[in-house]
Amino acid sequence: MAERSFAHEVQKLRMEGGSTFSGEGILAVTKALLQSGVAYVGGYQGAPISHLMDVLGDAHEILEGLGVYFENSASEATAAAMLAASVNYPLRGAITFKSTVGTNVASDALANLASGGVRGGALIIVGEDYGEGSSIMQERSHAFAMKSQMWLLDPRPNIEAIVRSVEAGFELSEASNTPVMLQLRLRSCHLHGSFTAKDNVRPPMTVKDAVENPSRQLDRIVLPPASFLHEKEKIRDRWPAAVEYITSRGLNEVLGAGTADVGIIVQGGVYNTLNRAMELLGCSDVFGNTQVPVYVMNVTYPVVDAEILDFCAGKRAVLLVEEGQPDYIEQNLNAILRRAGSPVALHGKDLLPTGGEYTAAALTKGVHAFLSKYRPDVVEGQPTLLLPESDPRSPFATRVDAAAVRTRPPGLCTGCPERPIFSALKLAEKETGKKHHVSADIGCHLFAINEPFNLGATTMGYGLGSAGAAALSSKDADRRTIAVMGDGGFWHNGLTSGVGNAVFNKSDQLLLVVDNAYSAATGGQDVLSSKADNVLRSTRHPIEKAVRGIGVTWAKTVSDTYQIGRLRDLFVKALTTKEPGPKVIIAQSECMLNKQRRDKPARNKALKEGKRVVKERFGVDADTCTGDHACIRVSGCPSLSIKPNPDPMRTDPVATVLDSCVGCGVCGANAHAASLCPSFYRSDLVFNPSWRDKLLARVRKGWIGLLSSGVERRAARYEIAEVA
Numbered sequence: 001m002a003e004r005s006f007a008h009e010v011q012k013l014r015m016e017g018g019s020t021f022s023g024e025g026i027l028a029v030t031k032a033l034l035q036s037g038v039a040y041v042g043g044y045q046g047a048p049i050s051h052l053m054d055v056l057g058d059a060h061e062i063l064e065g066l067g068v069y070f071e072n073s074a075s076e077a078t079a080a081a082m083l084a085a086s087v088n089y090p091l092r093g094a095i096t097f098k099s100t101v102g103t104n105v106a107s108d109a110l111a112n113l114a115s116g117g118v119r120g121g122a123l124i125i126v127g128e129d130y131g132e133g134s135s136i137m138q139e140r141s142h143a144f145a146m147k148s149q150m151w152l153l154d155p156r157p158n159i160e161a162i163v164r165s166v167e168a169g170f171e172l173s174e175a176s177n178t179p180v181m182l183q184l185r186l187r188s189c190h191l192h193g194s195f196t197a198k199d200n201v202r203p204p205m206t207v208k209d210a211v212e213n214p215s216r217q218l219d220r221i222v223l224p225p226a227s228f229l230h231e232k233e234k235i236r237d238r239w240p241a242a243v244e245y246i247t248s249r250g251l252n253e254v255l256g257a258g259t260a261d262v263g264i265i266v267q268g269g270v271y272n273t274l275n276r277a278m279e280l281l282g283c284s285d286v287f288g289n290t291q292v293p294v295y296v297m298n299v300t301y302p303v304v305d306a307e308i309l310d311f312c313a314g315k316r317a318v319l320l321v322e323e324g325q326p327d328y329i330e331q332n333l334n335a336i337l338r339r340a341g342s343p344v345a346l347h348g349k350d351l352l353p354t355g356g357e358y359t360a361a362a363l364t365k366g367v368h369a370f371l372s373k374y375r376p377d378v379v380e381g382q383p384t385l386l387l388p389e390s391d392p393r394s395p396f397a398t399r400v401d402a403a404a405v406r407t408r409p410p411g412l413c414t415g416c417p418e419r420p421i422f423s424a425l426k427l428a429e430k431e432t433g434k435k436h437h438v439s440a441d442i443g444c445h446l447f448a449i450n451e452p453f454n455l456g457a458t459t460m461g462y463g464l465g466s467a468g469a470a471a472l473s474s475k476d477a478d479r480r481t482i483a484v485m486g487d488g489g490f491w492h493n494g495l496t497s498g499v500g501n502a503v504f505n506k507s508d509q510l511l512l513v514v515d516n517a518y519s520a521a522t523g524g525q526d527v528l529s530s531k532a533d534n535v536l537r538s539t540r541h542p543i544e545k546a547v548r549g550i551g552v553t554w555a556k557t558v559s560d561t562y563q564i565g566r567l568r569d570l571f572v573k574a575l576t577t578k579e580p581g582p583k584v585i586i587a588q589s590e591c592m593l594n595k596q597r598r599d600k601p602a603r604n605k606a607l608k609e610g611k612r613v614v615k616e617r618f619g620v621d622a623d624t625c626t627g628d629h630a631c632i633r634v635s636g637c638p639s640l641s642i643k644p645n646p647d648p649m650r651t652d653p654v655a656t657v658l659d660s661c662v663g664c665g666v667c668g669a670n671a672h673a674a675s676l677c678p679s680f681y682r683s684d685l686v687f688n689p690s691w692r693d694k695l696l697a698r699v700r701k702g703w704i705g706l707l708s709s710g711v712e713r714r715a716a717r718y719e720i721a722e723v724a
Contacts, residue, residue: 046098466498
């Protein structure tokens with residue numbers, strides 16, 4: 001169950017030529033693929049292109065009607081290997097995944113693809129996850145494009161420019177027999193805009209046609225001596241063909257030509273931020289009417305020498321806006337200009353931040369420094385962000401002492417089924433009296449490295465939690481290493497590189513597989529072990545069956561992670577058993593976000609229809625709570641907080657459950673499993689109660705009143721005596 005359905009929006013993909021297509025960037029990319037006659041599409045979800053996979057899945061009827069084959073790939077490597085279909089056949093193929101981690105996973109297949117080259121257009125749509133909103137290590141896709149000599153498109157964040165880049169990407173690939181990478185940054189994926197649509201094109205050759213007419217070219221297979229010739233082809237044939245196409249089609253743009261004797265060169269994906277900075281400085285407007293010439297590199301690799309020299313001709317200085325490190329383009333431009341004997345002064349990382357995302361603030365400061373040196377007359381605006389941080393008018397001036405602001409690290413959602421897993425593991429460590437090295441993995445469960453759990457020492461990649469603990473396996477140690485991975489990572493990479501490796505090497509590690517029924521970290525897509533029926537995919541394949549199939553003998557599945565006591569006991573058993581070989585615990589409970597996405601609409605509908613609805617809630621009895629707050633330390637649930645103690649004789653605040661509670665019961669289960677205070681209670685909120693509910697409520701109220709009447713009378717006597 002994906003986090004968002006595009007079932008309604010995908011109908012726009014049927015638009016005919018001449019219509020105005022309006023929508024999100026991801027939807028526009030899909031339309032551009034269909035307009036380009038794509039024959040097959042694959043990929044693996046991940047920010048910021050998860051929605052592209054979801055759109056393609058929801059549009060399966062439209063794709064099938066055009067004869068387009070679509071596949072949810074098992075990994076980025078699987079997706080990249082799909083492009084082999086374009087090596088021998090004139091099939092246009094596209095794949096997509098999150099970069100740079102996805103590119104790393106796919107590197108073997110992509111390197112072979114780039115070596116042999118392609119006959120049909122091959123487009124790799126990479127979601128560039130770089131900068132302040134990123135969830136991964138800070139690297140760039142540019143290095144891989146250079147290493148394998150694949151062409152890299154980085155279009156302006158503009159719907160028309162993105163659609164044009166998709167169409168041009170296929171043509172560029174075919175013109176140069178080279179796969180092309182299309183880099184989509186976060187803002188490009190989710191911006192909204194419009195463009196004039198074209199008719200969808202049925203591929204001239206479908207996958208069915210290719211299967212029924214097999215073809216092969218021995219010189220396209222990466223095997224000596226052909227592999228030695230491939231490098232020569234890249235330099236002698238493919239590169240010049242790519243440059244000729246880029247130049248003749250005008251893929252790169254020059255804006256404001258001839259307006260000044262200085263200029264700015266910018267990666268296409270950063271153009272909107274650059275224009276905003278120039279707007280703040282008064283040398284451009286919101287529509288990009290600039291007073292300073294700007295060369296927009298919608299193709300960042302290969303760099304077209306002739307265009308660079310032409311743009312720099314007659315200029316005193318040029319500023320290069322290249323986001324991230326290393327400064328590949330800056331080094332390239334320096335080589336081009338110096339070899340040609342150009343006198344232009346090239347600035348880049350000397351005036352702009354060496355690394356990090358080029359935000360509007362960062363670019364405004366850098367562009368201001370550049371123009372103040374060479375063309376101060378065009379700088380009319382003086383935004384407050386240029387003021388020193390010591391100036392109280394600056395937006396960066398310190399408002400509150402940093403020591404007074406507590407950090408708020410990312411954490412698990414309210415009701416997350418992974419929270420009780422790590423509570424149980426902490427309790428198991430307490431019972432065994434031993435701390436363990438925990439090899440973490442990519443996914444929501446990685447948040448367990450933060451408070452209050454503090455579990456996890458390393459994370460080496462998606463599905464590599466078990467492999468990350470491989471070296472820390474000693475027969476002489478008095479404890480086991482613990483590895484963690486999610487169900488998404490397990491099917492992506494973990495089964496072979498982790499579990500299979502542990503079985504083969506007789507590792508004594510304990511592997512915890514967090515099975516929340518989806519690839520939850522990437523948006524709730526189904527995986528092989530998902531329990532939901534999927535009309536397009538095969539599901540319901542148990543993880544325990546898979547690990548036993550490759551040799552694991554000690555494997556246990558817990559079907560309800562909210563039973564903390566049972567899970568704690570199982571951890572203790574797994575950590576102390578004498579049985580050799582890897583131990584695997586599969587902890588199952590559905591992702592709470594996906595569960596709520598399904599349950600809330602159903603519950604709201606029932607309420608509107610006047611049907612009886614029961615909602616579980618948990619609370620804390622303030623009279624019983626001691627104020628110790630151990631419940632918070634062992635749980636960390638966002639709905640578990642504190643409030644002032646209602647007893648005037650006690651000063652310690654008491655625990656309380658906020659209205660965001662989803663009724664998972666972890667707080668009470670923790671209190672029971674950890675032998676904490678018995679202050680938690682469960683209550684059922686009944687909406688649209690039946691006559692039985694009303695009758696039962698009256699009986700309970702009367703019985704409670706009867707039992708408490710004596711207590712109230714005695715309390716009243718004490719109060720009267722005290723007053724007297």
